[in-house]
Amino acid sequence: MNLQRLTAVARKESLHLLRDWRSLTLALAIPLLLILLYGYALTLDLRNVPTVVWDQSRTPESRELLSLFHSSPYFTVQGYHENYAGLQQALDQGEAMIALVVPGDFSAKVHANKPVHIQILGDGSDANTSRLAMNYAANIGAIYSLAVTSEQMQQKGQGKLKQPIELIQRSWYNPGLRSQNVLIPGIIALVMIVVAALLTSTTIAKEWETGTMEQLISTPLRGPELIFGKVVPYFCIGMIDVAFAVIMGKWIFDVPIVGNTALLFGMSSLFLAGALFFGLTLSIKLKSQVLANQLAIIAGFLPTLLLSGFVFAIENMPMPLQFLTYIVPARYFIAILRGIYLKGIGLEILWLNALFLAIYAMIMIMVANRKFSFKLE
Amino acid sequence: MLQRLYHMLIKEFLQMLRDPRMRVVIFGIPVIQMTIMAFALTTDVTNIRLAVLDMDRTPASRELISAFTAGRYFRVTHSLFSQNEITPLLDRSEVQAVLQIPSGFAKDILTEETAGVQLLTDGTDSNSTAIVQGYAGYIINDFNDTMLTKRLARKGITLSPLQITTKSRAWYNSNQESHFYYVPSLIATMLFIFSLLLTSIGIVREKEIGTIEQVMVTPIRGIEFILGKTIPYMITGYISMSFMLCIAFFVFDVYVRGSLLLLYGLTGIYLAGNMGIALIISGSASTQQQALLTSFLVLMPSVMLSGFMFPVSNMPDPVRFATICNPMRWYLDILRGIVMKDVGVTALWPAIAAQTALTVTFLTIAIGRFKKTLS
Numbered sequence: 110m111n112l113q114r115l116t117a118v119a120r121k122e123s124l125h126l127l128r129d130w131r132s133l134t135l136a137l138a139i140p141l142l143l144i145l146l147y148g149y150a151l152t153l154d155l156r157n158v159p160t161v162v163w164d165q166s167r168t169p170e171s172r173e174l175l176s177l178f179h180s181s182p183y184f185t186v187q188g189y190h191e192n193y194a195g196l197q198q199a200l201d202q203g204e205a206m207i208a209l210v211v212p213g214d215f216s217a218k219v220h221a222n223k224p225v226h227i228q229i230l231g232d233g234s235d236a237n238t239s240r241l242a243m244n245y246a247a248n249i250g251a252i253y254s255l256a257v258t259s260e261q262m263q264q265k266g267q268g269k270l271k272q273p274i275e276l277i278q279r280s281w282y283n284p285g286l287r288s289q290n291v292l293i294p295g296i297i298a299l300v301m302i303v304v305a306a307l308l309t310s311t312t313i314a315k316e317w318e319t320g321t322m323e324q325l326i327s328t329p330l331r332g333p334e335l336i337f338g339k340v341v342p343y344f345c346i347g348m349i350d351v352a353f354a355v356i357m358g359k360w361i362f363d364v365p366i367v368g369n370t371a372l373l374f375g376m377s378s379l380f381l382a383g384a385l386f387f388g389l390t391l392s393i394k395l396k397s398q399v400l401a402n403q404l405a406i407i408a409g410f411l412p413t414l415l416l417s418g419f420v421f422a423i424e425n426m427p428m429p430l431q432f433l434t435y436i437v438p439a440r441y442f443i444a445i446l447r448g449i450y451l452k453g454i455g456l457e458i459l460w461l462n463a464l465f466l467a468i469y470a471m472i473m474i475m476v477a478n479r480k481f482s483f484k485l486e
Numbered sequence: 487m488l489q490r491l492y493h494m495l496i497k498e499f500l501q502m503l504r505d506p507r508m509r510v511v512i513f514g515i516p517v518i519q520m521t522i523m524a525f526a527l528t529t530d531v532t533n534i535r536l537a538v539l540d541m542d543r544t545p546a547s548r549e550l551i552s553a554f555t556a557g558r559y560f561r562v563t564h565s566l567f568s569q570n571e572i573t574p575l576l577d578r579s580e581v582q583a584v585l586q587i588p589s590g591f592a593k594d595i596l597t598e599e600t601a602g603v604q605l606l607t608d609g610t611d612s613n614s615t616a617i618v619q620g621y622a623g624y625i626i627n628d629f630n631d632t633m634l635t636k637r638l639a640r641k642g643i644t645l646s647p648l649q650i651t652t653k654s655r656a657w658y659n660s661n662q663e664s665h666f667y668y669v670p671s672l673i674a675t676m677l678f679i680f681s682l683l684l685t686s687i688g689i690v691r692e693k694e695i696g697t698i699e700q701v702m703v704t705p706i707r708g709i710e711f712i713l714g715k716t717i718p719y720m721i722t723g724y725i726s727m728s729f730m731l732c733i734a735f736f737v738f739d740v741y742v743r744g745s746l747l748l749l750y751g752l753t754g755i756y757l758a759g760n761m762g763i764a765l766i767i768s769g770s771a772s773t774q775q776q777a778l779l780t781s782f783l784v785l786m787p788s789v790m791l792s793g794f795m796f797p798v799s800n801m802p803d804p805v806r807f808a809t810i811c812n813p814m815r816w817y818l819d820i821l822r823g824i825v826m827k828d829v830g831v832t833a834l835w836p837a838i839a840a841q842t843a844l845t846v847t848f849l850t851i852a853i854g855r856f857k858k859t860l861s
Contacts, residue, residue: 149805156800274600276622280619311774319695
């Protein structure tokens with residue numbers, strides 16, 4: 110491999126990129142957009158679940174219970190209805206996700222200390238939200254019943270009724286359970302796969318499709334020089350994007366990096382190398398930009414989004430799929446990112462993940478070089 | 487005109503399906519992807535790995551632990567002896583939660599003081615953690631209720647503590663299975679990704695390799711060219727949607743509860759809108775790379791802000807307002823409405839109206855701009 114020829118290719122590719130300002134802008138704008146989206150708009154935290162109520166009881170007791178729902182940050186009471194048809198309509202049209210039905214004998218049963226059932230109807234078509242919301246609603250019910258019982262005991266002169274067990278819940282690494290703290294580190298993986306795999310998937314195929322590959326073949330250039338030279342500018346863009354993500358995460362979204370920032374960049378470059386050569390391999394093998402693009406999305410972007418533990422925890426997936434995630438490099442990278450960002454751990458724990466990333470990058474570099482034949486067919 | 491369009495369509499279909507790899511990309515991959523993803527997208531949290539640090543070691547503390555393991559949610563994988571063991575376990579993600587019972591727990595229970603118990607959770611997956619905390623709260627509430635009843639009985643008071651049990655029922659999806667929720671959303675996503683990318687790149691490809699000039703010297707007119715380019719992708723969109731609905735039925739037991747006819751009709755409006763966006767993109771892009779990136783710039787926010795993974799009601803107001811011009815958001819409402827809730831035009835009319843308005847807008851802009859590009 111000749112370094113001079115390699116730099117010449119890198120320069121040519123950089124010029125292509127610089128001249129095509131639109132692609133360049135997009136390569137930097139897409140990551141920004143992703144970070145802003147995940148930082149501002151997207152959250153899995155459950156707040157303000159739209160709720161409708163049918164209060165059949167209409168007593169001070171039932172209003173007291175409902176006031177707990179009014180004051181809870183999890184629920185927003187949208188309106189009151191007088192029959193199931195009204196509740197059904199609200200759920201059908203998606204105006205509400207939860208419907209509460211307080212039975213007519215609510216107040217009587219509360220005074221008689223008999224069990225009361227409150228009906229909670231959830232829009233199960235959004236299983237995640239409705240399950241969480243139902244849990245919260247059940248907890249509000251428990252708070253109310255403890256308050257009422259305790260009050261009644263006091264009236265009977267039994268003294269204050271104490272709660273037998275109090276559960277103190279603390280979440281480590283992310284005390285407020287902010288979903289930004291979890292999503293922003295994951296974004297780095299997503300941003301890099303978008304920029305790296307998608308951009309490189311077109312490069313070699315483009316030379317074949319437009320016929321400029323023949324001109325390159327006639328020069329003294331060798332295969333590996335072309336491959337490595339092509340990757341250089343995209344590598345730079347990828348690292349700039351990582352820096353964007355880190356800076357925006359820290360200054361705009363207040364996501365602290367507990368661990369070592371240098372390690373973060375080192376690991377990112379490892380993942381980036383794997384992703385770049387993955388895109389390049391597709392481009393080399395398929396010789397068609399459309400096909401290479403599609404495969405980069407299918408085999409690169411979508412698994413990184415969905416099979417990496419970015420949003421959906423791997424532990425909760427069915428077994429066969431959990432095995433499948435072992436071949437998704439983003440799985441290792443996201444574990445590393447969260448480890449560095451939130452847990453502040455280093456290679457002493459993450460070495461296995463780092464090793465897998467390195468192996469993946471090596472394999473991709475080898476495959477790209479082997480598949481590339483610098484000859485006319 | 488019809489004859490020219492017919493020939494154009496034949497050319498397009500031949501071009502599109504000539505490459506066997508392309509056939510796989512168009513028909514096979516969306517279906518396979520949908521199947522895999524539907525299995526992956528699950529928020530059902532079970533088998534939570536729990537470590538227990540029981541510093542009390544009494545029958546009472548063991549009773550509490552067994553209350554945790556009784557359901558299908560928690561499973562004790564580690565029994566700890568000291569607090570020093572907690573950090574490494576959570577650092578290495580070997581457990582998702584640690585239950586810490588202090589010494590003196592049994593004594594507090596006996597003397598009817600409130601006994602504090604701690605649950606430490608790994609906050610690096612905030613969504614699962616919220617669910618884990620919900621389960622734990624539930625278990626403790628239940629435990630408290632039983633214990634209070636016992637205490638009162640011991641004092642000879644027949645009065646049982648008031649129990650407000652919530653009878654929860656999830657409509658439309660009584661088992662609250664995530665599959666059921668995500669399958670329709672995945673269909674919408676796959677249709678969006680494939681129709682947008684394939685169409686926009688397909689047109690720009692002709693520009694980039696120069697064959698568009700050959701088309702332009704033929705007597706074909708602008709509108710015929712547009713129809714010829716888009717109809718094939720509309721048809722393949724319908725075909726892959728039908729495949730996906732079959733998979734949804736046979737693999738996931740998700741069937742269309744509402745009117746199939748209405749679903750197909752409204753899907754047509756959705757696909758046509760996507761074609762409009764694709765045309766706008768391809769009108770301004772000159773290389774396939776540009777078309778790809780621009781499509782992506784549109785795709786990402788549309789998918790993310792559609793309510794697919796992140797509920798629209800959780801978004802901040804300005805963003806929620808902006809989702810009005812997101813065609814996928816409306817299509818998701820329509821798809822979920824027809825597939826899961828069996829509702830018709832009466833309930834869906836706002837979504838249908840918005841969808842139609844968007845499609846008409848996109849197509850008008852697209853045709854206007856495209857004619858200019860061609861001339």
